[in-house]
Amino acid sequence: MRLRFALYALMLALPRLYLAGAYLQSSAAATVELLLIAALCVYLIAPERKS
Amino acid sequence: MFALRFLVAVLPVLVLLGGILWLRWRAYRAAALAWLVAVGGAALLYGASPVLLASASAKGLSLALLVMLIVWAAVFLYALADDLGAVEVIAAHLLSSTGDPILLALLLSWTFSGFLQGIAGFGVPVAVIAPLMVLAGFTPVRAIAAVMIGHSWAITFGSMGSSFFTISLVMDVPGALLGPPLALLFAVPVLFTGLSVAHLAVGWPAVVRVGPLVALASWLIVGLMWLLNLWGAAPVSSMLPGLLGSLVLLLAGRTRPYRRLATRAALATPRRLTFRWAFLPYGLLACLSLTAQIPAMRQAAEGLRFALSFPALSTTQGFQVPAQSAYAPIRLIGHPAPLLLLSALLTYLAYAGWGLWKPGAHQRAWQATVRQSTGTTVGVSLMVMMALVLADSGMAAVLAEAAEALGARLYLTTAPFIGLLGAFVTGSNTNSNVMFGPLQLYASQALAVSTLTVAAAQTLGGSIGSGVAPDKALIGTSVVGKGVSEGEVMRRALPYGLLGVLLVGIEVLVATLLGFG
Numbered sequence: 001m002r003l004r005f006a007l008y009a010l011m012l013a014l015p016r017l018y019l020a021g022a023y024l025q026s027s028a029a030a031t032v033e034l035l036l037i038a039a040l041c042v043y044l045i046a047p048e049r050k051s
Numbered sequence: 052m053f054a055l056r057f058l059v060a061v062l063p064v065l066v067l068l069g070g071i072l073w074l075r076w077r078a079y080r081a082a083a084l085a086w087l088v089a090v091g092g093a094a095l096l097y098g099a100s101p102v103l104l105a106s107a108s109a110k111g112l113s114l115a116l117l118v119m120l121i122v123w124a125a126v127f128l129y130a131l132a133d134d135l136g137a138v139e140v141i142a143a144h145l146l147s148s149t150g151d152p153i154l155l156a157l158l159l160s161w162t163f164s165g166f167l168q169g170i171a172g173f174g175v176p177v178a179v180i181a182p183l184m185v186l187a188g189f190t191p192v193r194a195i196a197a198v199m200i201g202h203s204w205a206i207t208f209g210s211m212g213s214s215f216f217t218i219s220l221v222m223d224v225p226g227a228l229l230g231p232p233l234a235l236l237f238a239v240p241v242l243f244t245g246l247s248v249a250h251l252a253v254g255w256p257a258v259v260r261v262g263p264l265v266a267l268a269s270w271l272i273v274g275l276m277w278l279l280n281l282w283g284a285a286p287v288s289s290m291l292p293g294l295l296g297s298l299v300l301l302l303a304g305r306t307r308p309y310r311r312l313a314t315r316a317a318l319a320t321p322r323r324l325t326f327r328w329a330f331l332p333y334g335l336l337a338c339l340s341l342t343a344q345i346p347a348m349r350q351a352a353e354g355l356r357f358a359l360s361f362p363a364l365s366t367t368q369g370f371q372v373p374a375q376s377a378y379a380p381i382r383l384i385g386h387p388a389p390l391l392l393l394s395a396l397l398t399y400l401a402y403a404g405w406g407l408w409k410p411g412a413h414q415r416a417w418q419a420t421v422r423q424s425t426g427t428t429v430g431v432s433l434m435v436m437m438a439l440v441l442a443d444s445g446m447a448a449v450l451a452e453a454a455e456a457l458g459a460r461l462y463l464t465t466a467p468f469i470g471l472l473g474a475f476v477t478g479s480n481t482n483s484n485v486m487f488g489p490l491q492l493y494a495s496q497a498l499a500v501s502t503l504t505v506a507a508a509q510t511l512g513g514s515i516g517s518g519v520a521p522d523k524a525l526i527g528t529s530v531v532g533k534g535v536s537e538g539e540v541m542r543r544a545l546p547y548g549l550l551g552v553l554l555v556g557i558e559v560l561v562a563t564l565l566g567f568g
Binding site (some may be wrong): 003004006007010013014017018020021022025026027029030031033034037038040041042044045 | 079080083084086087090100101102103104105106107108109112113116359360361362425426428429432433436
């Protein structure tokens with residue numbers, strides 16, 4: 001479940017990172033996108049809760 | 052100051068290795084932490100702006116998209132063929148082809164596993180062939196170790212060339228230039244892995260007995276690999292040579308020295324498919340892949356591609372990142388994914404027409420593909436993003452400066468071991484190429500040695516390293532069962548891997564001294 005979510009999140013991150021970094025070259029937009037990826041990374045690193 | 056910059060540059064790689072090796076994390080978790088560390092280091096010490104970091108990460112994701120499309124389509128075609136019973140029929144056909152144990156070991160573990168690697172990869176050859184080797188009478192440890200080392204020659208051009216495309220993109224070496232010399236450099240790994248399988252399976256007498264046959268088959272395999280690369284057909288440069296090698300060994304089985312009656316139970320089992328029907332998906336794939344290389348076809352579809360362009364950027368410390376007009380282009384003709392999916396569609400039409408289609412096969416194949424590829428995709432995406440952050444922030448250039456201390460000759464011999472290390476830790480030649488490609492690129496420039504030769508050395512080492520990686524041992528032991536430990540298998544397979552990479556290092560050095568590349 002966690003991996004499926006991460007896969008979708010990364011797929012959606014490509015156009016947004018590209019727009020913010022390469023196309024618009026907006027520092028603020030790029031920072032927001034990087035923070036979102038950082039949050040995803042923290043989510044992936046955190047140990048999975050056992051149900 | 053240089054020491055601190057070096058430490059920060061090497062830290063993401065150490066985090067990745069440490070996470071997988073010591074913390075025993077899955078690759079995607081270690082890659083997530085490595086990306087965070089890389090971005091933090093690049094921003095704080097290397098003067099990388101958020102724009103540069105976002106742009107580098109977007110480059111990483113677009114490169115991952117190119118590679119993972121191949122992986123998803125290749126795994127889907129394999130899962131479909133497996134669900135339809137085709138893999139079982141092909142394997143049983145091979146098992147019943149000869150009663151000579153050495154020939155059977157070579158056929159299964161060396162050439163046919165190379166063919167399977169050419170299509171699917173990701174441990175599929177170990178999962179499919181190791182149980183057959185046990186069925187053929189080999190002990191589980193020997194069986195698993197033989198397939199691990201036996202299929203490793205086929206990994207770079209395997210999975211429809213995903214590792215090859217990656218090294219070509221990461222090190223900025225055109226595939227058309229890299230392919231033919233790389234194929235020739237595979238002469239040593241192909242011969243070595245064949246002899247290793249004979250040695251593992253039976254011992255030195257087997258090496259002496261089948262040496263000439265292995266040499267002949269190796270020569271033909273490498274020759275075809277080279278021709279296919281000249282033709283631009285890198286995606287099938289493991290699949291078709293693996294098939295040719297299998298045919299050579301099958302023909303050898305009919306000659307006097309190797310002719311023995313097969314006594315396998317597989318002979319008597321009734322099956323719903325004939326060998327020809329079973330082979331159809333892969334026959335179609337081979338035909339389509341070769342057809343796609345016809346110049347007229349390529350020219351007609353030249354404009355049909357997806358690629359992003361990236362502007363030139365620089366860090367506050369003055370490290371320049373050049374502009375890219377079409378980064379990691381995905382072509383409609385030339386990218387393996389459309390060909391794989393077209394093969395699957397034609398297989399469906401043919402099987403449905405002859406009443407051989409199993410209802411729901413495509414759904415089960417898709418579910419298997421999602422199960423197998425999701426974790427890999429997340430891991431590879433984060434690793435490639437990290438690697439591009441290392442490259443575009445100037446961190447890889449600092450690592451390369453340190454590598455300069457080794458000197459050109461020692462570096463060339465060491466380069467395949469760097470490839471092996473990356474593949475051993477991540478279980479993937481592709482990941483190794485992504486992780487260490489930027490380092491190898493800058494090191495080759497700093498040492499003024501051919502980037503093409505270093506790229507070849509990296510992926511040759513990665514190919515063998517991926518074959519003997521712990522994840523392959525895990526797949527083998529879990530499929531074969533019988534209480535075999537991964538440690539036993541690793542102890543058996545790893546010395547062959549290390550010796551193979553040492554030979555590759557010497558081969559690369561000798562080739563360079565002779566003016567090759």
